[in-house]
Amino acid sequence: MESNLEKKQRVNLLMDCYEELLTDKQKEYLMLYYEEDFSLAEIAEDLDVSRNAVYDNLKRAVASLEDYEKKLHLLEKHIQRMDLIQRIEAEQETSREELNDYLEMLKKI
Incomplete structure (x- = not known):
């Protein structure tokens, strides 16, 4: 089960990927709740x-973000790229063949 912090991080990452596809209203609600850390009551009052x-x-906006990710996989691909980059950086003595394998994986993403 996803913790509140994990959900918040995921929504923020999804917003980075798909923010421009959201309505202004959706952006405002998500920004206030997930970035500014306003409570539901504070947002309602504002x-x-x-x-x-x-x-x-908020529920509909997050569902839209998840739907975009399900169709486009931008966040998933970003995470895969970052994982490969970290593996390359971590391995000081990576062989040329391994580096070429990693580069091929990156190209496929």
Whole structure:
């Protein structure tokens, strides 16, 4: 089960990938909740809406982000690239053949 911190990190990463595909309203709700760390009540007060409206809008916005990721896989590919880069950096004595293998993997991503 995903912790609150893990969910927050995932949503922030998804926002980095897909923010431009969201509506201004979705961006605002997500930014206030996940980046500015406002509570549902604080957002409701700031935007003059109900707490339930905030919850529903956040839920729909996160679902949109997850749907984009399911279709486009940008975050998954980014994580794969970063993993390969870390493996290359960690291995001081990586053979030329291994480096070429890693480069081929990166090209496929």
